[in-house]
Amino acid sequence: MKWDLNAVVLGMSVFLSTNALAAVDPEVLQQAIERQENELKLLKQQLATMAQQQQEQVSKQQEVVKTLVQSEAAKSPWSRFKFESYGSVNYTSDEYYDNVQDTRPERRGRFDLERIVTEFGYQFTDEWDMEVEIEYEHGGTGSALEYDGFDEFGEFESEVEAGGEVMIEKAQLRYRPNQHFGIKFGNIHLPIGLSSILHKPNQYLTVLRHRSEAAMLPAVWNETGVGIFGEYADFHYQAQVISGLNSEYFRTYDWIASGHQKRFESVNADDLAYALRLDYGSFKKGTAVGVAYYYGNTSGNRHKSNKVSGDGSVSILAVSGAYVEGPWIVRGQYLYGTLSDADAITQANKSTPGLKPGNFAQLGSESEAFFIEAGIDLHHFFDLPLTVFANLDYANPLADVDSGSATKRYENTWTSLGVNYSPIPEIVIKAEAGRQQVAVAAIPDTNFFALGVGYQFSL
Amino acid sequence: MKQLKYSAIALALISSLAACGGSGSDDTPVVEPETGFSFSADEMIVNLSDDVIVSGYSILADRGTALLLATQTLVATPTQANLEAAQAAWKDARQPWEQGESHIFGPVDSLGIDPHLDSWPLNTTDLQTVLANSSGFDADTIKVWNDDVQGFHTMEYLLFGDGVNNNVKSIDELSANERDYLMGLAEVFRDYTRILADAWLVSHDGKSGAAYGELLKTPGTNGNTFYSSQVGVIEELIKGMIGIVDEVGNGKIADPFGSSAQTADTSKVESQYSWNSLTDFSDNIIGVRNVYQGEFTGEADKQGIVDFVSAANPELATRVGREIDEAILQIRAIAGTNNMPFRQAIQDTAGRVRVQKAVDALSKLQTSLQNEVLPLLQEWQGK
Numbered sequence: 001m002k003w004d005l006n007a008v009v010l011g012m013s014v015f016l017s018t019n020a021l022a023a024v025d026p027e028v029l030q031q032a033i034e035r036q037e038n039e040l041k042l043l044k045q046q047l048a049t050m051a052q053q054q055q056e057q058v059s060k061q062q063e064v065v066k067t068l069v070q071s072e073a074a075k076s077p078w079s080r081f082k083f084e085s086y087g088s089v090n091y092t093s094d095e096y097y098d099n100v101q102d103t104r105p106e107r108r109g110r111f112d113l114e115r116i117v118t119e120f121g122y123q124f125t126d127e128w129d130m131e132v133e134i135e136y137e138h139g140g141t142g143s144a145l146e147y148d149g150f151d152e153f154g155e156f157e158s159e160v161e162a163g164g165e166v167m168i169e170k171a172q173l174r175y176r177p178n179q180h181f182g183i184k185f186g187n188i189h190l191p192i193g194l195s196s197i198l199h200k201p202n203q204y205l206t207v208l209r210h211r212s213e214a215a216m217l218p219a220v221w222n223e224t225g226v227g228i229f230g231e232y233a234d235f236h237y238q239a240q241v242i243s244g245l246n247s248e249y250f251r252t253y254d255w256i257a258s259g260h261q262k263r264f265e266s267v268n269a270d271d272l273a274y275a276l277r278l279d280y281g282s283f284k285k286g287t288a289v290g291v292a293y294y295y296g297n298t299s300g301n302r303h304k305s306n307k308v309s310g311d312g313s314v315s316i317l318a319v320s321g322a323y324v325e326g327p328w329i330v331r332g333q334y335l336y337g338t339l340s341d342a343d344a345i346t347q348a349n350k351s352t353p354g355l356k357p358g359n360f361a362q363l364g365s366e367s368e369a370f371f372i373e374a375g376i377d378l379h380h381f382f383d384l385p386l387t388v389f390a391n392l393d394y395a396n397p398l399a400d401v402d403s404g405s406a407t408k409r410y411e412n413t414w415t416s417l418g419v420n421y422s423p424i425p426e427i428v429i430k431a432e433a434g435r436q437q438v439a440v441a442a443i444p445d446t447n448f449f450a451l452g453v454g455y456q457f458s459l
Numbered sequence: 460m461k462q463l464k465y466s467a468i469a470l471a472l473i474s475s476l477a478a479c480g481g482s483g484s485d486d487t488p489v490v491e492p493e494t495g496f497s498f499s500a501d502e503m504i505v506n507l508s509d510d511v512i513v514s515g516y517s518i519l520a521d522r523g524t525a526l527l528l529a530t531q532t533l534v535a536t537p538t539q540a541n542l543e544a545a546q547a548a549w550k551d552a553r554q555p556w557e558q559g560e561s562h563i564f565g566p567v568d569s570l571g572i573d574p575h576l577d578s579w580p581l582n583t584t585d586l587q588t589v590l591a592n593s594s595g596f597d598a599d600t601i602k603v604w605n606d607d608v609q610g611f612h613t614m615e616y617l618l619f620g621d622g623v624n625n626n627v628k629s630i631d632e633l634s635a636n637e638r639d640y641l642m643g644l645a646e647v648f649r650d651y652t653r654i655l656a657d658a659w660l661v662s663h664d665g666k667s668g669a670a671y672g673e674l675l676k677t678p679g680t681n682g683n684t685f686y687s688s689q690v691g692v693i694e695e696l697i698k699g700m701i702g703i704v705d706e707v708g709n710g711k712i713a714d715p716f717g718s719s720a721q722t723a724d725t726s727k728v729e730s731q732y733s734w735n736s737l738t739d740f741s742d743n744i745i746g747v748r749n750v751y752q753g754e755f756t757g758e759a760d761k762q763g764i765v766d767f768v769s770a771a772n773p774e775l776a777t778r779v780g781r782e783i784d785e786a787i788l789q790i791r792a793i794a795g796t797n798n799m800p801f802r803q804a805i806q807d808t809a810g811r812v813r814v815q816k817a818v819d820a821l822s823k824l825q826t827s828l829q830n831e832v833l834p835l836l837q838e839w840q841g842k
Contacts, residue, residue, distance in 0.1 A: 100582040100607055101726045252605065343603045350571065350602070358574045359582075359605045403600050405592035407585045442584045 080123040086200045086456035087116035090207055094436070095446035100359075100409075105446050113139045114208075114452075117169065127177050133170035135220075140166040167262065169222050178230075185226040191238045191277035192294045193217045194320050194333045198283060201454020202422070205329065205373045205389040207432045208450060211414050212369035215253065215395035216335055217316070218260035224267060227275075236279040236290075244273040244296040247312045247345045248303060248352065251360040253410055255337065255367040255397035256314050259298065270300035273314075283331075286324035293317055299341070307348035310341030327380035329387065332372035339365055343402035362407075366400035369393075375420070387420040391434070411439035416448075428454045497840050498770035500689045503753065503762040505676050507696060510761060511749050513672045515559045516656040522552040523645075523652035526614075530645040534638045539630045545641075546618050546628075550735060552648075553611065557739050560706070561746030562699040565671045566658035574606040575651050579729050581616055582607035594636055596643035598650065609644055615732045617641045622732035622802065690836055696764060697836075700747045701828045704786070707743045708821030711736075716805050716814055723805040736801035741790045744821075748783045764832070771835045779832060782824040789817035 073079050090112050095105035114137070121131040170189055176182035189196045195209045199220050204210065209219060225242030245259035246268060261267045273296025281288030298312040299305065320333040339345070342365040350361045375389035396411040416434025423429070430452040437445045529548035533541045556576065559567070567573055586608050601609055617637050620628040633641075654665065663671035669682075678686035686692050715727040730736045749755055753763020769776035793804050793813045804810030 098724075099580045099727070100584070101580040346603045350575070350606075352571075356571050356574070358571075359578060359607045362603065362605045402603075404604060405588060407582075407588060407605070409582075409585060440584050440588075 082121045082123075082459065084119040084456070084458035085117060086454070088114045088201045088452055088454035090114050090450060090452040092208070092448065092450045094448035094450075097443070103442060103444060105444065116140070119170070128173070128175055130173045131170060132168065132172075135167055135169045137165050137167070169220060180232060181228065181230040183226065183228050187222055187224050188227055188240065188242070190221040190223055190240065190242065190275050190294070192221060192275055192292050192316060192318055193335070194283065194318075194331070195219060196221050198331075200456045201430075201452070202420075202425075202428045202456060203284070204331075205375050205387065205418065205420055205430075206391050206393075206416070207418065207430045207452040210333075210371045210373075210391075210393055211412070212371045212393040212395040213333070213335065214257070215397050215410075215412065216255050216257060216337060216367050216369045218257045221260065223273070224269075225272070234281055236277075236282065238275070238277040240275040242273055242275060243267045243269050244271040244301050245298045245314060246301040246303075247298040247308065248349060248355055250298075250339075250345060250349070250363050251357055252362050252364075252398055253360055255364055256298075256339065261301065268301040268303070270305070271297040271311075273297075281322075283320070283322050287322055289321045291317075291319050299345075302348075304348075304352055307352055308341060308344045310344055312345050313340045314338075327377040329375040329377065329389070330372070331374075332370065334370040335368065337367040339363060339367070362398065362401065364396075364398040364400060364406065365402045367397045368399040369395040369397075385422045387422075389418055389420065391416045391418070391432070396439075408439035409443075413437045413439075414448075418450075426455055426457050430454070495838050495840050496771040496835075498767050500693060500767065500841060503764070503766055504678075504689060504692050506753050506761045507750060507763060508672050508675045510754065511763075512559070512562050512675075513656075513659045514755075515555050515746075515749070516652075516659050519552065519555040519559065520649075520652040520656035522548070522555060523649040526552045527642075527645040527649040530638075530642040534642045537630055537633070537635075537638060542618070542628065542630045542633065546733070549611075549614055549618055550733065550738070552652075553730070553735060553739065554742055556611070557742035558746035558749060560743050561703045561750050562696065563702065564695055564699055565675070566663055567655055569663075570654065570658060572651055572655050574610075576610045576648060577612070578606040578610050579612050580607070580726065581612040583616070586613060586616070590634075590636055590640060594639065596640045598643055598646040601640075601643050601647050602650075609647055611648070612730070612732075614641060614644050614648070615730060615735075617644075619732040619734075622734060626732065626734040626800070689841065690839070693764070693767060693839075694833075694836055696750055697828065697833050700750055700764070701825060701833070703743050703747060704821055704825045704828065707740050707790075708818050708825060711740060711743075712801075712814060712818055712821070715801075716811070716818070720806050720808065720811060723811075725802050725805070728802045728805070731800075731802045734800040734802065737790060737793055740801075740817075741787050744783060744787045744790065747824075748787070751780065751783060767839075768832055768835060771838060772831075775827075775831055779824070779827050782820070782827055786817070786820040786824050789813075789820040793817055 091109065092112070093107060093109040095107050097103070097105055116136045117133060119131065119133040121129060123129040168187060170187055172184045172186040172188045174182055174184040191197065193213050195204070195213050198204055199209070208214075213219070223242035223244075225240055227238055227240035227242070229236070229238045231237070243261065245256055246261050247256075247259055249258040249260075250256050251258045273294060275292065275294045277290060277292040279288050279290035283290065294314070294316040296314055298314055299308045299310060302308065314337065316335060316337040318333060318335050320331075322331040323329075324331075342363040346361050346363050349355050349357045349363075371391065371393040373389055373391040375387045378384055378386045378388065391414070393414040394412070398406045398410045400406055414434055414436050416432050418430060418432030418434075421429045430450075432450045432452075433448070435445055435447050526545070526548040529541070529545040533545045563573065582605070585605070589604070589608055617633065617640065618628065619626045620632065658665065658670070659672045660670050662668050663674065671685075674683055674685045675692055677683055678692050679688050686695075711729055715724050717723040725731065728736055730739045745756065749763075751764045753761040753765065765776050765780060768779060793799070793801060793810065795804070795810065795813060799807065799810055801814075804814055
């Protein structure tokens with residue numbers, strides 16, 4: 001390099017000196033210039049080649065460092081650890097009735113630290129991993145005080161929810177040798193109901209999770225058991241054998257949902273249940289259609305198991321679909337369930353000391369619910385991360401009864417309009433306003449309003 | 460060094476805790492407490508169990524049977540006289556039930572009988588649906604339905620009408636389907652009152668378990684997992700009295716009463732169709748008097764809670780007796796000179812003054828029971 005520069009300087013001085021001495025012959029001068037120019041061209045070429053070589057060397061070095069860092073990182077346990085969290089805080093303002101005679105609703109606003117969920121996992125090997133999800137509901141303590149306005153004079157009930165307010169929502173081990181097949185066991189999520197699949201705040205448009213599903217199924221349904229799963233092309237399948245429900249806690253207003261055994265330290269497992277799901281596409285990623293089926297007996301899991309002679313079998317069919325393409329978001333789900341021996345269970349629950357379901361004892365032999373939400377992501381049209389949506393929820397946990405006629409008091413329809421605003425992708429701020437209609441003509445429609453903030457992130 | 464520090468902290472904590480807990484008794488010379496009394500509770504407990512509680516539930520069961528008979532007669536021969544007889548039978552059944560609310564523990568609670576018999580408010584919208592869509596009501600079907608379309612108040616609504624302007628109903632206003640439903644309801648009612656009486660008299664769980672009356676009478680004996688001592692029994696009885704005084708004063712009366720005539724809510728008045736509310740409330744407190752005195756009104760004197768209190772403080776015993784009578788009087792006085800029902804009284808200026816007096820009397824009684832009678836258990840040198 002140094003030598004080259006010297007040569008240039010030398011050449012220049014030669015040129016200058018020849019110029020000074022033999023300025024008389026233009027032809028000679030011309031030749032001299034050409035010679036010099038060729039010389040310069042050559043030098044420039046050499047310079048370029050050298051720069052290129054240098055560049056290559058630097059990138060080669062970078063490559064070495066990168067692979068070194070990667071191999072070091074792979075040895076660190078942190079590379080196999082994952083941590084995720086999501087949560088939401090809501091404000092709701094809705095109208096309520098003081099008692100069953102009351103037809104003049106009163107408005108009540110409420111704040112709720114709905115849930116904070118932390119999830120951590122560890123990838124032991126390429127095939128084996130584990131995941132634990134801990135949920136803190138409503139701020140998270142062991143017991144909650146509930147106001148039961150439908151009871152005599154309104155009753156304050158202290159409901160101790162053992163493991164209900166701070167609870168393990170998932171604790172599973174997975175073995176997944178390939179894409180086609182995996183097995184998981186422990187406390188696993190049931191693939192029944194879309195909220196088990198889409199439960200992070202940015203995965204649904206409404207402020208609260210869909211009310212239709214909450215009126216029929218346990219929210220983010222988890223049970224202990226074993227399941228297989230996998231995918232072929234765009235088909236995803238799941239099949240599970242899990243702990244069943246306990247019919248002692250079935251109630252009129254949410255059908256089998258309260259039968260989710262989480263009140264006790266151990267789960268009665270004399271009756272097991274089975275769950276199947278088949279999806280085409282992925283609900284988590286966007287567009288998909290799917291069908292799911294749940295079947296299980298419940299009488300064996302009663303603490304007083306001699307009260308009901310029938311099986312009390314629950315079957316649930318869920319059909320769901322989602323179309324998420326460009327600015328368009330449409331999701332929907334239809335749930336249909338049947339319960340055998342509904343009258344026998346009602347009678348047993350009414351006459352079991354301490355259960356006291358009171359006016360909530362009667363059970364639907366059939367139950368039905370659906371929702372459809374549709375949104376437009378305005379970000380596709382304007383520089384604004386805003387989605388507007390419309391939602392329709394319908395639930396009738398007492399669609400039919402074994403004998404007599406079912407009251408329409410629990411048949412509810414919620415219609416609403418709202419927005420989702422995401423200042424950054426990890427945060428969503430929601431607002432929703434709508435109307436609740438009870439199918440009883442004597443009960444006036446009520447309006448509700450809700451605000452919510454949700455987040456999710458993963459490390 | 461670290462260990463030493465922890466030990467020092469622990470020591471400091473223990474000594475300060477000891478100082479807190481033991482103040483007055485550990486540091487100063489031991490003084491025999493001046494309070495403390497002896498009383499033999501055997502007779503009182505047996506008497507209250509047999510002659511007040513069990514006897515009350517037996518009367519209720521009998522009147523349940525009488526009410527069923529009255530409705531059967533009404534269905535067979537729907538005349539105005541038979542309707543009025545059924546109305547009277549309903550009021551007769553109401554009396555031992557309301558008086559029994561002063562001791563609403565044991566089977567009535569554990570078997571969940573209360574909501575089956577006395578759910579309030581009534582679900583009138585569902586009741587209309589049931590009547591419109593069903594017929595030929597039998598007891599087994601009705602038992603499966605929700606409690607707010609059966610029991611006392613559903614029968615009351617069918618027997619007396621809506622109670623807004625009056626509590627009379629003519630037989631023409633009672634349809635055949637309504638009469639059938641009434642009869643089915645009365646049968647369900649009879650069954651539950653029978654189960655309740657049997658639980659006290661025969662077996663508390665309807666199987667091999669002892670009668671609840673026996674369990675109450677034999678605290679501390681082998682196999683009695685319900686009551687380990689007489690203190691427990693007397694505590695249950697006193698707390699039962701406090702419970703109903705609280706419910707009448709702060710629930711049954713105060714809830715509909717509101718803070719003004721404008722905020723008074725007649726929809727919350729219990730037994731509003733029959734205009735029996737004031738009778739209900741005074742019967743509730745008469746129930747308290749039954750337990751306190753140890754006998755039903757007008758019967759020969761037997762041992763009751765009053766004898767227990769008297770052993771400790773005769774003056775208090777007399778005063779509480781007076782306060783019970785005063786509460787009953789003030790409740791009855793709400794009706795005024797023109798026999799105003801409670802439903803109307805809470806919206807009437809003079810009526811509200813009378814209601815407030817009753818609430819005050821109940822509140823005074825509750826305070827005495829809670830602050831003076833209940834603590835006697837700790838001073839009682841017995842078991």
